[in-house]
Amino acid sequence: MWWAIVAVAHSAIFPTPGQVVLGTFELAANGTLWEHIGASLFRVGAGFGLAVLVAVPLGLWMGRVSAAHATLNPLFQILRPISPIAWIPIAILWFGVGDASPIYLIFIASVFPMVVQTTSGVHTIERRYLRAAENFGVSRAVLLRKVVFPAALPQILVGMRIGLGVAWLVVVAAEMIALRSGLGYLIIDSRNAGNRYDLVIAGMILIGLIGLCLDGAMRRLEGLESVRWRFGDPARSGAGG
Amino acid sequence: MASVPAISVRDVWVEFGSTRVLEGIDFEVAAGELVCIVGPSGCGKSTLLNVIGGFLVPTRGEVTVQGEPVRGPDRRRIFVFQDDGVFPWLTVEENVAFGLSRASADERRRTVAHYVERVGLRGFERAWPRQLSGGMRQRVEIARALAANPDVLYMDEPFGALDYLTRLKMRADLLEIWRRERKTILFVTHDIEEAVQLADRVFVMTQRPATMRAVVPVELARPRDFGAAAYLAARHAIFAAMGVSEATGVEPPPRATAAPAPSVDASVVVIGGGPAGSILASYLGGAGIDHVVLDRVVHPRRHVGESLVCSTTRVFGEIGFLEQLETSGFVRKHGAVFTLDGGRRELALPFRAMPDLGIDQAHTYHVDRARFDELLLAHAATRGARIEQGSLVERVDLDERGAALHVAGRAAPLSARIVADASGRATLLGRQLRTRRGDPRLAQIAVHGWFTGVDRGPAETADWIHIHVLREPRAWAWQIPISADVTSIGVVCEGRAGLARDETGERFFARQIAAHPLLARRMAKALALHGGPQVEGAQSYFGERLAGPGWLALGDAAQFVDPVFSSGVSVAAESARLAARALAGALSDPAHAAEHFADYDQTVRRGGEVWRELILLFYRMPPLFLSLLEDAAARPALQSLLQGRVYEPRDLDVLAELHARALELERAAASS
Numbered sequence: 001m002w003w004a005i006v007a008v009a010h011s012a013i014f015p016t017p018g019q020v021v022l023g024t025f026e027l028a029a030n031g032t033l034w035e036h037i038g039a040s041l042f043r044v045g046a047g048f049g050l051a052v053l054v055a056v057p058l059g060l061w062m063g064r065v066s067a068a069h070a071t072l073n074p075l076f077q078i079l080r081p082i083s084p085i086a087w088i089p090i091a092i093l094w095f096g097v098g099d100a101s102p103i104y105l106i107f108i109a110s111v112f113p114m115v116v117q118t119t120s121g122v123h124t125i126e127r128r129y130l131r132a133a134e135n136f137g138v139s140r141a142v143l144l145r146k147v148v149f150p151a152a153l154p155q156i157l158v159g160m161r162i163g164l165g166v167a168w169l170v171v172v173a174a175e176m177i178a179l180r181s182g183l184g185y186l187i188i189d190s191r192n193a194g195n196r197y198d199l200v201i202a203g204m205i206l207i208g209l210i211g212l213c214l215d216g217a218m219r220r221l222e223g224l225e226s227v228r229w230r231f232g233d234p235a236r237s238g239a240g241g
Numbered sequence: 242m243a244s245v246p247a248i249s250v251r252d253v254w255v256e257f258g259s260t261r262v263l264e265g266i267d268f269e270v271a272a273g274e275l276v277c278i279v280g281p282s283g284c285g286k287s288t289l290l291n292v293i294g295g296f297l298v299p300t301r302g303e304v305t306v307q308g309e310p311v312r313g314p315d316r317r318r319i320f321v322f323q324d325d326g327v328f329p330w331l332t333v334e335e336n337v338a339f340g341l342s343r344a345s346a347d348e349r350r351r352t353v354a355h356y357v358e359r360v361g362l363r364g365f366e367r368a369w370p371r372q373l374s375g376g377m378r379q380r381v382e383i384a385r386a387l388a389a390n391p392d393v394l395y396m397d398e399p400f401g402a403l404d405y406l407t408r409l410k411m412r413a414d415l416l417e418i419w420r421r422e423r424k425t426i427l428f429v430t431h432d433i434e435e436a437v438q439l440a441d442r443v444f445v446m447t448q449r450p451a452t453m454r455a456v457v458p459v460e461l462a463r464p465r466d467f468g469a470a471a472y473l474a475a476r477h478a479i480f481a482a483m484g485v486s487e488a489t490g491v492e493p494p495p496r497a498t499a500a501p502a503p504s505v506d507a508s509v510v511v512i513g514g515g516p517a518g519s520i521l522a523s524y525l526g527g528a529g530i531d532h533v534v535l536d537r538v539v540h541p542r543r544h545v546g547e548s549l550v551c552s553t554t555r556v557f558g559e560i561g562f563l564e565q566l567e568t569s570g571f572v573r574k575h576g577a578v579f580t581l582d583g584g585r586r587e588l589a590l591p592f593r594a595m596p597d598l599g600i601d602q603a604h605t606y607h608v609d610r611a612r613f614d615e616l617l618l619a620h621a622a623t624r625g626a627r628i629e630q631g632s633l634v635e636r637v638d639l640d641e642r643g644a645a646l647h648v649a650g651r652a653a654p655l656s657a658r659i660v661a662d663a664s665g666r667a668t669l670l671g672r673q674l675r676t677r678r679g680d681p682r683l684a685q686i687a688v689h690g691w692f693t694g695v696d697r698g699p700a701e702t703a704d705w706i707h708i709h710v711l712r713e714p715r716a717w718a719w720q721i722p723i724s725a726d727v728t729s730i731g732v733v734c735e736g737r738a739g740l741a742r743d744e745t746g747e748r749f750f751a752r753q754i755a756a757h758p759l760l761a762r763r764m765a766k767a768l769a770l771h772g773g774p775q776v777e778g779a780q781s782y783f784g785e786r787l788a789g790p791g792w793l794a795l796g797d798a799a800q801f802v803d804p805v806f807s808s809g810v811s812v813a814a815e816s817a818r819l820a821a822r823a824l825a826g827a828l829s830d831p832a833h834a835a836e837h838f839a840d841y842d843q844t845v846r847r848g849g850e851v852w853r854e855l856i857l858l859f860y861r862m863p864p865l866f867l868s869l870l871e872d873a874a875a876r877p878a879l880q881s882l883l884q885g886r887v888y889e890p891r892d893l894d895v896l897a898e899l900h901a902r903a904l905e906l907e908r909a910a911a912s913s
Contacts, residue, residue, distance in 0.1 A: 229329030
């Protein structure tokens, strides 16, 4: 259909599917495609990884200690709705135009949903589990490791899925503005350098596909044995009695 | 036992705002003692346990455990909660090891293995809680508590969420564990039966004022027989202390009303002259209790063939009807034959005498209901029953002084101190009081008729009842000899699913017979009598309450269970026997009438529950059920239940065993 519309409209600029595929092969052949993908993934990995390292402990702390929650929650509620795009000028000011800027943007974008989800994961731990644990007089470390963290883990995973989705969204936007590599850069550069709309479309499709793969990978985590109690058990209920 | 009490509660009061939940509770529990706290829901017994457990600080008073005041939860005293507190993110063994973080790895491994074994979960160490049944999860919780090696266990209705059979099994297991480990156990329950089964002493709590009303010691060796005199005495003492019948939730009438009994037309009015009504009337006549039976009379009744179970022999003996039954030409029933796979596999179950019920004959009877019912009613008349035929009761007004019955065609209502509803499937009071509940798990219909020329199979089992399991789930056919040449054949199936659209009963019946190789052979030369097979509903139902102030329900008016084990007349006979006992007790001791009724209600409902469980287990996996009947270890207990000993069962473990095995097989089938 796409091909038919382009053909009928006699568009000189908009590429046909064939042209997009050819353009993609061209990029793959000269190696720049892998460079762009690798650069984007690296930035997402670094920013998102940092966000996880900060958000999960912070969320657990805010979930357990109500004073921490009372102090930090309003601040986060103010920062959360600010679009990551709005941070771009400040990021450039602070971190220049190297890799640090997009990593910072990704961090900012994905840390809040994960803090919020982790906190709510701790808040919604059922009382019966905490009482049962309290009963055995275990140390705080054991309580955290064996009860609070695993009980909140399903919610933490949900937060990570949201966070990773946002991270991927932001990396492309960040790369469009500065830098010399990444999928976002590929799109902007292809348009600026000679109206290569076949490569623009190719970049868009790649972004979509990689986003799908990342989400799929996060979903697989929800199938882990230690969180299946929360996410249900499709294999078993499917088999039936 | 140690001289320092394990638990000592001194003058504990708890108030939430202006609400007083506990009022001056005082008691001591010795080390190694198993104490149950019973009371109606909302009486504060869980609150009390939370105070003792250190989860709640009392408004006033003090709790000490082994001489030390309680300041909070403590790992030497573990709480087992009512709701499922097993951590779903840990495996069974990780859960059991939870309280052992201070032990060495080796010691932890040994302790976990020991307690997993003790609660019967070996082989499930690596399983996740979601893969276990509710009963198994509760075992994990108990193993986790025991593994921490506490001195005291607090259990707050730990079996409350489990089904009846699992509950029974868990009780037995808990006792076994307690016997070996000798922990002090404080066990809260609202189930009086459970308390009397378990406890050394039962503390009875009441609401308003929320205080400890009585301490009832249960001095009986375990396992405890439901029917033993001391057992019943303990139960009565608890009921009496509560002053509220747990089953009905109705306060007994103030004792003052017992004084001048108003004059009534009869002490007891029995509605219905079917087997339940007739047998009750025979008992009442024999006991000299003045009563009247109101019988609608729809003679001649339809051609129903019914087969009895052995336990009814005791009842017929007690009302002096046995000789007549023996000499009236009913076909003797010496056993049951079950067939599977279209008749290719069969199991013959010869009946045994039941000396524990005083029954020394090993047979019962197949009866033509029309004749049987008539003989029973006539027998009741010879025992002094006053029978008014053609009386249709339209409505019963109940108040604390008795009952007024509005009878069609009679100007003034008939007054009685107690009305016994034996109205059969009409369930007069059940409908009026809205206590009748259909059991959706057993919504069966039956298509049945009488035939001549049926081949009843090999001579030695020709006069037995034959139960042929059909291919569809929950479907089966009966073969009951009515006389030398007449045989009743019936097909039972799930109501909605069974009959094809627009199919007549007759066609359905023919289709089922033709599809079954053995039945087709046996029915090849059969001739239908009385116009061929007829459709009849056979949905199981039960009354939520079977007795209250001034009334009780018995027989089909109380409950009806699926006919696969021929339980119909036995429900009538056994409930009539128990009703006679309750009525005699209530009339001679009006101050404690509520207890007699509550006792009746619980016993009859429990019996019905056992029947239904038995039937559901049979339907779930007929081959498994039959294989257990062939198993020498399980057979005596299962046969005793099948022969009708369900109202005072000795050993229900066999049901739990069946349940567990079925679950295992189902799990294996689901995972393959």
